[in-house]
Amino acid sequence: MQDEIMLKLEHVVKSFPGVKAVDDVSLEVKKGEIHALLGHNGAGKSTLVKIISGAYVKDSGTVTLDSEEINLTSPQAGIKKGIGMVYQELDLIPDLSGDENIFLGQNKFRNRFGLIDAQSRRREAERIIQNFDIDIDLSLPVRKLGVSKQQVIAIAKAISREAKVVIFDEPTAALNNAEAECLFGIMKKLAGQGVSIIWITHRLDEIFETADRVTLMREGKWITTKEIGQITMKEIVTELTGVTEEEQISTVNISNKTDEKLISCQNISAQKLFQNISFDLYRGEVLGITGLIGCGSTEIAKALFAVNKLSGGEIYIKGKKIEHFTPKTAAQKGIAYISEDRKMEGLNLKGSVQNNIVLTMSKEWSKLGFLNQKKEKESAKEMVETLDIRISDLSQTVNTLSGGNQQKIVLAKWLLKNAEVFVMCEPTRGIDIGAKREIHKIIRQLAKEGKAVLVVSSEVEEIIDTCDRVIILYDGRVKGELLSKDCAKKKMLDTMYGI
Ligand SMILES: Nc1ncnc2c1ncn2[C@@H]1O[C@H](COP(=O)(O)OP(=O)(O)OP(=O)(O)O)[C@@H](O)[C@H]1O
Ligand SMILES: [Mg+2]
Structure with missing residues (x-):
């Protein structure tokens, strides 16, 4: 499964006034892989994934999903094609329940009178959530759930339409260690089902256990894509920072503490x-x-x-x-x-x-x-x-x-x-x-x-x-x-x- 190409970017460009945020990026994401996307602040990671999800429209280049060229103009169009995105600031409506959030804007579950069939909606939401081995009360307004459960709802929303690609932009920033572990479990499970995951993070230690491949970006440009086993943390840091290994060794802090x-x-x-x-x-x-x-x-x-x-x-x-x-x-x-x-x-x-x-x-x-x-x-x-x-x-x-x-x-x-x-x-x-x-x-x-x-x-x-x-x-x-x-x-x- 892992050699089929699910998503292909060719020469993608996106500029904002004064900056080429994404500069001629070509990249392949395989079916069922967890693909980490790394780079400094401002490297263009979020811009690139927003192009993939439909949130931004590219200036030029091509995006091919499952052998079909796509030109998305909105995140809704992306979800329809099977591309879901989980943002760090989760885009949920606090007062709506879990299942309402998951299927928001999809116009599904209407009965023959055109009314919402809440029961089937709840059942379908439960089926998706079951995947994750987490106990969530879907009837509660999501504001009553903790951050990590809210994130699960956001993930469920992203995959509610048979997702082919799910994108995570810094998902662990607001999670503690145990919650992050749980998320990695979910990511692996999705990948196991053939979903391709694109994952942006600044916490490099996380990727070695979870990602299959990693792509590095710098100043809008693609730098390299490697199998995770073929690159070390030190090499990544050197590529991203341009600082050599010797300079990275941290010194023991010499205290300047006074008695005041x-x-x-x-x-x-x-x-x-x-x-x-x-x-x-x-x-x-x-x-x-x-x-x-x-x-x-x-x-x-x-x-x-x-x-x-x-x-x-x-x-x-x-x-x-x-x-x-x-x-x-x-x-x-x-x-x-x-x-x-x-x-x-x-x-x-x-x-x-x-x-x-x-x-x-x-x-x-x-x-x-x-x-x-x-x-x-x-x-x-x-x-x-x-x-x-x-x-x-x-x-x-x-x-x-x-x-x-x-x-x-x-x-x-x-x-x-x-x-x-x-x-x-x-x-x-x-x-x-x-x-x-x-x-x-x-x-x-x-x-x-x-x-x-x-x-x-x-x-x-x-x-x-x-x-x-x-x-x-x-x-x-x-x-x-x-x-x-x-x-x-x-x-x-x-x-x-x-x-
Ligand atoms: N909507 C926008 N309008 C103008 N400039 C933008 C916009 N979005 C991004 N940029 C610029 O594009 C460049 C790339 O930004 P982007 O947010 O993609 O970086 P990033 O790699 O996600 O960084 P970070 O790790 O800090 O989230 C930056 O110089 C940023 O200021
Ligand atoms: Mg970003």
Whole structure:
């Protein structure tokens, strides 16, 4: 089965103003294979799969599905042809039930009076879901289901019309390890049934167990396609980053921790979210907080920026107890908060790159009068260079940037503001390995310069790479604390799982 070609792209091109997002890409996807698609932020991966799914129309080139040339003009047309796509931000309607979502817009299951035959619809949905060995109550509105179950509904939707190709764009970004494993099981099962899977991810360690072949893209171009057994992680990283093996070996973090407490939390609790958490964050230190999704780590970070209200305990900033804490006072006291959800909390998506970067400084600089504009432009430019943000120019709107570049802009904003304590939630989620390293370097650099950084991350490698010390949570409570030199991956994972 695995030698039949299911999908063939030839010389596909797609441009946006100022950028050739997909530049002459030719690629074959076999029937029943799991084909990983890798590349840096902005490499053109999402654009390419959107062309395949029908969400974007290509400028030129051909797409052949099952020996038939196709020219899709909408995702609905794609689903009809058997091409389904599962987006990272799942496109489900929260108030509709599972089976309503699965068959939305398909105009199926009408009885002879033209009315919806809800029973057959439910039965058919159950048949699809059964495939996955997961217990889901299809009658519930999907907002009541957890992320991973919602994802299963989205997958069911993508394959509801006898899918030939299913595309996943960064599906594991919002999943914990166990949920991701479950998803890999589903992918393998689909592939076993002859469905071709195209899978975009930045988490390279995942692909070696699950993918059959891998394609690398750089700056819109196809670089190579290899059997998974014929390429190593190091080779992939070298291809993607242009950094050689020797340079990749990470050094053990040399701590710059001082004795000065910048933040001290004493017995803080927030109803149901976390209980009796105490820790100190010192100048020059990178402190990690980790645990499984739902462990309370993000909620603690939010409490440090007064987004979450405490139900007990105290927070001290530089030895002073904080009363009437609001996000505004937190920012004034030098705390930067880089949220998990950059789209909702961190950015003005319709604003330009420059406006977003200088946003928090504009007021202060407006005193500069006519020099203000120059200062804004220069500072934004400097940040774009420091963080290697890929843009066509400073006036580009942020919503046209790739996910990774958006995250860098959030970081730039706070770097410019010169905050002293950086609270970062999942700072490199959805960011490619090259940019990730840069951000990890920046985190270490901040500590070296005498700032303090709190890194909240569910990625064990990220914690090991960046932190001097890590607090591990389980179900809203501290389960353990480790110094970076003792941070073996296995030990951390065991503690995270409450073992
Ligand atoms: N709708 C759009 N309008 C303008 N430019 C776009 C649009 N969509 C993508 N681009 C640009 O095309 C290029 C490729 O972006 P794309 O989203 O395909 O990258 P990606 O490989 O998926 O990156 P990431 O890993 O960050 O998701 C980027 O330079 C991006 O800014
Ligand atoms: Mg993308």
